[in-house]
Amino acid sequence: MxxxxxxxxxxxxxxxxxxxxxxxxxxxxxxxxVIALITLLVLFIAALGEGLGNGNREYLAKLDAQLLVYSEKSDFLIAASRVDPALSTSIRRVPGVENAGPLGTSSVNLVSRESGQTLKISLIGAEPGRPGLPPVISGQPLRASKANEMIIDSNVAERSDIKVGDTVVVQSTQGTDTEEYRLRVIGLTDSRQYSLAPTAFVPFQTWDKVRPKSQAEVNSNNPTANVIAVRVSNPAEMEVVEARIFENIQNVETATIEKAIQNVPGYSAQQSTIQTQGVFTLFIGLLVIGGFFQIQVLQKVPQIGVLKAIGAPNPVIAAASVLQILIVTALGVAIGGLLTFLFSLSFPPTVPIVFNGQRTLLALGLLLLIGPVGGLVSIRYAVRIEPLKALGLSS
Amino acid sequence: MDAQIMEAATAYEIKPRQAVALETRRVAKTYPSDLGLIRAVDDVSFEVRQGEFVALVGPSGSGKTTMLAMLAALLSPSSGQLLLDGMDLAQMSDIERVRLRREKIGFTFQANNLVPYLTALENVELMLRLNGRLDKAGRVRSQELLARLGLGERMANLPSQMSGGQQQRVAIARALIHNPSLVLADEPTASLDTERAYQVVETFANLIHENNRAGIMVTHDLRMVTYTDRVLQMRDGKLVKQYVTREEIEGLAGGRLEH
Structure with a gap:
């Protein structure tokens, strides 16, 4: 040798x-x-999934409770569940429960008194001192049970001219009349969307007064909550506590927050649809990249044959191919990411897209990966080209 | 045969006692086919000395390209020995052959010779990079060789910006820059007009003689053999005739292929 x-x-x-x-x-x-455009599409789908998911999930996901207690046969639908708020007193006595309080949710119109602007919001009622009310980032938290006071989330502030200190009007249909209630905004909390709408919080008793009601409810004096939010002393014992509630309280069913979110109407279907779109877009990307590099290699057969004939070993050919794919993919993903960012700046806050989610990172990672994976076939092909091709021969 | 080479040497100033660089011993290449075994190369033996430029001629299908592929370590023979600097190519593993190709062999092809995205200089230097030997001296030598081949102004040009003759000359520089033991040329004049073809082959011959390499050129253009020291004629896979004297070679170049 x-x-x-x-x-x-x-x-x-x-x-x-x-x-x-x-x-x-x-x-x-x-x-x-081309890769940049695929990136743009994938990132938008991911951001839309995150945004829409947040819209449905955010309030529940940030709730300072681990369990929700529903009325029996409510199918874990918060809006369909009706429980007596007094039930929370019994639940608080269950060992392992740290705190519990009624939650009421409804949809109302919020009217700014300054501009007359109307905003459709989710109105959530919870008892001060019990689970369900968010911490404020400015202003005051709700303290009094019956006060005509309100906390708004950042989405309300972004989409209207309402600010802490304003008096607003809550419009709701009660029976056949549209009633108006004046409330003072005393605090602001971070984004806590519920039912894809900006959210405001009021004390539970105030909520029960101002919420939309049927004629029967108007005539009745019994307050009704949707669910009871339960905070357990030790989250590790959540299942035990859940079982105890189920044993001790009649005619209820319980769900963890995660299960409650999955049962938000349309949430699972929406998320799986968006996920499918994302996966298919990635798959298309995979095929496009694979196809491009395969055609490229086919065009280069004689050239690769010459390189091998003059002594270029296969690892060099393979490494050069992989690097080339990585360069092109990374450049495409970078351009796509930049385009997505620039586009997102032009969107109004009402468009439910969120780019800082884990999904965006996951999508970026997958996009970077589909280059080399899509190009695998072409790399394999390049490595298998015979140097004899340089002479126009084949074995 | 030695006597013949001596005779050729006096005619063409070859040093007679040069060492044998390449030797083939009863080399054969057979392929299975529907019609039975095809003997593409059949029992071919010859040797090429350092500083000797040999032409391999014959009609298409005569086995000359298959022979070249075996000499280039691109194809292993079915039987026989191929000794380059005393090493038997037939016994080598694939990896050893790849290494041998970049270390010991220089190659020019009919077409698609150059890497299209590298400049003339980069194409020449590629051979040194492949051997991990591109240093300042190598770069200077590459530039000098290109200048010597009349491509001093073309070093930064891509192949697409050069004529066919210029590309062939770059390929010649690439084939020689790493001081290989054996330089092979597959139809180097196929895409050139007559005048450029003569220039290219003459340059090739001069460089092989000057650098004391063994050179083999496969060509169908008999006029080009005028610059070679010896001509091997193949037919039906067999080596049928050698043209050794100047007179024989010039006769062949003049169009008299004996059958």
């Missing part, structure tokens, strides 16, 4: 791949733009 072994320079794949991309930059840039 040869006495002196000479191996290719370590940077040879880098040299070859960068030179090829740079000297064909028009073609590769065009392809990076």
């Amino acid at each position: 040869a006495t002196k072994v000479s191996n290719p320079s370590a940077d040879l794949p880098v040299f070859l791949s960068f030179k090829e991309v740079w000297r064909n930059r028009g073609r590769f840039l065009l392809f990076s733009l």
